[in-house]
Amino acid sequence: MPSITALANPTRFMAYSAKLLPWLGGAAAILFAIGFYGAFFAAPADYQQGQTIRIMYVHVPAAWLGMFFYTLMTASAVGALVWRHPLAEVAQKAAAPIGAAFTLVCLLTGALWGRPMWGAYWVWDARLTSMLVLLLIYLAIMALWRTIDEPTQAGRVVSILTLVGFVNIPIIKFSVDWWNTLHQPASVFRMDGPTIHPSMLWPLLVCALAFSLFAIWLHLMAMRTEVMRRRIRTLTILAADRADRAPSALEGLAR
Amino acid sequence: MSALGQHAAFILGSYGAAVLVIGGLTAWILADHRARKAELAALDARRAPESP
Numbered sequence: 001m002p003s004i005t006a007l008a009n010p011t012r013f014m015a016y017s018a019k020l021l022p023w024l025g026g027a028a029a030i031l032f033a034i035g036f037y038g039a040f041f042a043a044p045a046d047y048q049q050g051q052t053i054r055i056m057y058v059h060v061p062a063a064w065l066g067m068f069f070y071t072l073m074t075a076s077a078v079g080a081l082v083w084r085h086p087l088a089e090v091a092q093k094a095a096a097p098i099g100a101a102f103t104l105v106c107l108l109t110g111a112l113w114g115r116p117m118w119g120a121y122w123v124w125d126a127r128l129t130s131m132l133v134l135l136l137i138y139l140a141i142m143a144l145w146r147t148i149d150e151p152t153q154a155g156r157v158v159s160i161l162t163l164v165g166f167v168n169i170p171i172i173k174f175s176v177d178w179w180n181t182l183h184q185p186a187s188v189f190r191m192d193g194p195t196i197h198p199s200m201l202w203p204l205l206v207c208a209l210a211f212s213l214f215a216i217w218l219h220l221m222a223m224r225t226e227v228m229r230r231r232i233r234t235l236t237i238l239a240a241d242r243a244d245r246a247p248s249a250l251e252g253l254a255r
Numbered sequence: 256m257s258a259l260g261q262h263a264a265f266i267l268g269s270y271g272a273a274v275l276v277i278g279g280l281t282a283w284i285l286a287d288h289r290a291r292k293a294e295l296a297a298l299d300a301r302r303a304p305e306s307p
Binding site: 236 | 258259260262263265266268269270272273276277279280281283284285287288291292294295298299301302
C-alpha cells in the first residue's frame, strides 16, 4: 500500500489515479441506482412535506459536497503554503469548479423545495445567505486562478483567500443553531443521533455516498488534466527558451 | 407525474437542475481532459525527433 507522500508525487498520482477511476465510476453508478430506487420507490412521503421530501435526496448531498470541497481546498491550501507541494495546488485548483457546481445545485434545489413549502423561492435566511456567500467565494477563487498566469504565484494568492474564506464553513453548519432561521436544524449529524426515520435515512446516505464517489471521480479527472496542463506549460516554455537561444548560437559561430 | 402529487414540477425541476449542472460540469471536465491529452501528445511527438 503506497504512503500518502509517495502518492503526492505527480507521476505516481497519474499511475494510481488511472487505476482507481474505473472502480470509482462503477461504484458510483451502482450506488446511484440503489439510492434513487430507495428515494423514489422505497422511502415514504413525509407526513408534513409530502412528496417534496424527494428533493432532499439530491439537495442534502449537494450541500454536504459544497462544504466538503471547500474544506478539501482549505487543507490543500495549507499543503501548498506550508510544504509548497505542487500536487496540493493541483488538488486545490481542480476542486473549485466542482465545489461551486454542487453549491449551485444545493441553492437551486433548495429554491425549488422552498417555493411549495415556505411560499418563497428565496428568503434572506442565515443558512441560505451563508450558502450563497460560499458560492460567491468559489467564483472569486476560480476568477483569481484565471487572473494570474504563473501557477505557483496564483496558488499562493488563492491559498490565502481560501484560508480566509474557510470562516464561512462553520457559519453555514451552525447558522441554524445560532440564529432563528426558516431552514430546519441538522437532522443527520447530531450529537444525539439522526432524527430522520430509517426508511428515509438509508436512501439519503446511499445517495450521499454515490454523489461523493462521483465527485471524487470528477476531482481526480480534473487533477489529472491540471497535471497535464502544467506539463504542457513547462514544455512550451522550454521549447521557446531553446528557440530563443538557437539564433544567438548561430551569431556566435558567424563572428 | 401523478404519483409525485401536486408538486411534481418542483421535484422533477430539482432533479433536472442537478442533471444540467453536474452533467455540464462532467462534460466540461471530460472535454478539457481530452483537449489537454491531445495537446500533450502533439508536444511530445514534436519533441521526440529533437532528443538524441
